[in-house]
Amino acid sequence: MIMGAGVENSQARITADRVGKWFGEVIAVNNCSLSVGAGVVGLLGSNGAGKSTLFKMLAGLTEPNQGEVRVFGRRLRDEVGWYRKVGFCPENEVLPEWMTGREFLSLQLRLMGFDKAEVERRVAYWLERFELTDAAGRRLGGYSKGMRQKMKLAQALAHDPEVIFLDEPLNGMDPVSRKQSIDLVRELGEAGRTVLVSSHILPEVESMTSQIILIDRGRVLAEGSVTEIRDKIPEHPTTVALVSDDPRHLAGFLIGQDHVVSVGLDPDERVIVKTDHAINFYRTLPVWLLDNGLAVEEILTLDDSLEAVFDYLTQP
Amino acid sequence: MSEANQNTMSAVGTPSGNVSPLSSLSAVLWIAWFSLREMSRRRRLLSLAAINLLPVVVVLIVRIWYPDQGGTAQLQLSALTHEVFVPFLIPIVAIFVGVSAIGEQVEDGTIVYPWTRPVRRRAIYLGRLLAAQSVATLLLAGSLILCFLIMVSSGPGVITWDFLKLYFFTFLVIFLGVFAYVALFAAMGTFLKKPILPAILFAFMWEGVSKVPARVQELTLRFHLTNLLPQTEAPPDDLPGMLEALLTAAVKRSPVPEAQSVAVLVAVTLVTTAVGIWLLRQKEIDK
Numbered sequence: 249m250i251m252g253a254g255v256e257n258s259q260a261r262i263t264a265d266r267v268g269k270w271f272g273e274v275i276a277v278n279n280c281s282l283s284v285g286a287g288v289v290g291l292l293g294s295n296g297a298g299k300s301t302l303f304k305m306l307a308g309l310t311e312p313n314q315g316e317v318r319v320f321g322r323r324l325r326d327e328v329g330w331y332r333k334v335g336f337c338p339e340n341e342v343l344p345e346w347m348t349g350r351e352f353l354s355l356q357l358r359l360m361g362f363d364k365a366e367v368e369r370r371v372a373y374w375l376e377r378f379e380l381t382d383a384a385g386r387r388l389g390g391y392s393k394g395m396r397q398k399m400k401l402a403q404a405l406a407h408d409p410e411v412i413f414l415d416e417p418l419n420g421m422d423p424v425s426r427k428q429s430i431d432l433v434r435e436l437g438e439a440g441r442t443v444l445v446s447s448h449i450l451p452e453v454e455s456m457t458s459q460i461i462l463i464d465r466g467r468v469l470a471e472g473s474v475t476e477i478r479d480k481i482p483e484h485p486t487t488v489a490l491v492s493d494d495p496r497h498l499a500g501f502l503i504g505q506d507h508v509v510s511v512g513l514d515p516d517e518r519v520i521v522k523t524d525h526a527i528n529f530y531r532t533l534p535v536w537l538l539d540n541g542l543a544v545e546e547i548l549t550l551d552d553s554l555e556a557v558f559d560y561l562t563q564p
Numbered sequence: 565m566s567e568a569n570q571n572t573m574s575a576v577g578t579p580s581g582n583v584s585p586l587s588s589l590s591a592v593l594w595i596a597w598f599s600l601r602e603m604s605r606r607r608r609l610l611s612l613a614a615i616n617l618l619p620v621v622v623v624l625i626v627r628i629w630y631p632d633q634g635g636t637a638q639l640q641l642s643a644l645t646h647e648v649f650v651p652f653l654i655p656i657v658a659i660f661v662g663v664s665a666i667g668e669q670v671e672d673g674t675i676v677y678p679w680t681r682p683v684r685r686r687a688i689y690l691g692r693l694l695a696a697q698s699v700a701t702l703l704l705a706g707s708l709i710l711c712f713l714i715m716v717s718s719g720p721g722v723i724t725w726d727f728l729k730l731y732f733f734t735f736l737v738i739f740l741g742v743f744a745y746v747a748l749f750a751a752m753g754t755f756l757k758k759p760i761l762p763a764i765l766f767a768f769m770w771e772g773v774s775k776v777p778a779r780v781q782e783l784t785l786r787f788h789l790t791n792l793l794p795q796t797e798a799p800p801d802d803l804p805g806m807l808e809a810l811l812t813a814a815v816k817r818s819p820v821p822e823a824q825s826v827a828v829l830v831a832v833t834l835v836t837t838a839v840g841i842w843l844l845r846q847k848e849i850d851k
Binding site: 304307308309310311328329330331332335336340342343344346347351352354355356358359360361387403 | 594598606681683684848
């Protein structure tokens with residue numbers, strides 16, 4: 249199964265081809281292309297980067313000014329029947345204030361075409377799953393921010409869609425609900441669903457997936473795994489920590505080798521190497537070690553976090 | 565989330581492979597039913613219900629304090645219909661129920677939920693519109709029924725054929741008026757971000773031209789609603805009354821055929837509904 253972002257078009261469930269959207273003179277999304285297959289993919293970008301606009305275009309809620317989007321190869325806006333296979337959790341907190349939680353969820357399932365018994369079964373299941381059963385008879389206007397988030401998630405998932413758009417789904421959730429929601433997203437990905445989840449909080453995305461699409465100022469900067477993206481930036485040094493029983497000897501050897509920018513020792517006596525080409529460095533390192541009788545117990549990539557990648561890619 | 569359910573997601577099964585949208589009629593009815601329940605709980609409905617008690621209070625005052633000076637029940641009902649229901653209550657209820665029926669959902673963003681269901685936008689529009697029209701009709705009909713009960717409480721003698729005829733036509737006018745006005749204001753609410761002021765100007769300024777002479781009257785909904793009502797007028801018994809009657813006769817257009825008025829009201833309902841659906845189809849979520 250092809251997982252994540254940047255898949256071939258034949259396997260992609262979500263595609264965007266040179267999509268652009270602007271509001272007056274403000275360009276919200278600029279010439280974005282992407283393709284997403286099964287699995288969880290994080291759409292990462294700061295506030296105002298264009299994530300929500302891109303989501304709305306992908307979900308058929310907003311028409312792009314240029315380019316085209318497809319889900320299952322279809323334009324959802326024209327072929328509304330395909331919404332049966334799509335779940336959408338919007339970023340904003342709005343819910344129909346005067347409806348109860350149970351009514352709201354029931355209506356959403358009714359409109360999906362489920363019969364009464366199935367609606368009741370699914371409503372009961374998802375209310376229980378999100379621990380909203382006790383609040384089901386209350387109006388949504390009285391729900392806390394976290395409860396509203398959970399209700400939004402429930403309506404997006406209750407019909408068991410194959411493609412799921414989750415726009416900042418963890419906003420306002422308490423730590424326990426956040427952890428459980430992260431687990432749920434991972435579970436959905438493992439079950440073969442396509443989950444496109446956006447966030448401006450990097451650790452959130454990292455906790456859900458390693459497959460990311462980086463977006464900034466309306467442009468897709470990169471897509472793929474964190475490591476792949478990292479390797480697309482050869483001129484940006486990657487920091488690697490090597491644990492060895494003879495760190496000083498190892499450090500001395502590495503100075504001056506190809507793709508090694510700098511070498512140092514940290515307080516834990518680990519060898520800290522900055523390389524300008526991670527793939528070549530990792531490929532050559534075992535050869536160097538074998539040829540020179542050096543031993544390395546552990547290799548750690550210190551800045552392989554989204555934070556480092558994102559900071560680098562979004563630098564003006 | 566419940567730990568017990570952590571691994572039971574598959575228990576809900578997979579969605580049907582059918583990707584045909586829900587039938588339009590089913591979608592309209594489900595949306596209308598849930599929207600009706602939602603609208604009936606809004607606080608503004610209490611205000612509208614209170615306004616609709618106005619004719620009830622008037623009839624009650626006449627019944628209690630002026631049992632012999634309020635004219636016949638038929639005249640009271642005629643006065644209420646011509647001076648309260650048609651020019652004031654129907655438009656005011658239609659404005660506050662109509663402009664928010666669809667436009668409010670678009671503005672606050674909650675339209676995103678029905679828009680991401682396998683339901684055509686016209687079904688969403690029609691469902692919300694039907695709910696709004698039902699709410700408005702129930703409010704006005706409730707008021708009229710209370711008026712009727714108070715009027716007939718003085719004895720069976722007030723129930724004449726002319727009274728029942730007027731009562732029936734008042735219901736008809738409320739029904740047609742609500743459908744036309746609510747459809748119009750719903751389309752206005754879908755088009756404009758702040759529709760209340762334009763709607764009020766339309767209802768109480770433009771519609772006021774039914775008081776001026778010439779064919780321009782026929783361009784108002786109020787004219788056609790009034791045209792459907794049987795004429796029940798007390799003969800003027802003083803000089804100012806006679807002068808007013810003369811003036812009214814001078815500016816009054818000959819009524820157009822009733823069928824034409826019904827056709828105009830139905831056409832306004834259909835055309836504004838079609839325009840509203842078209843507007844909703846062009847709408848985008850920008851929040």
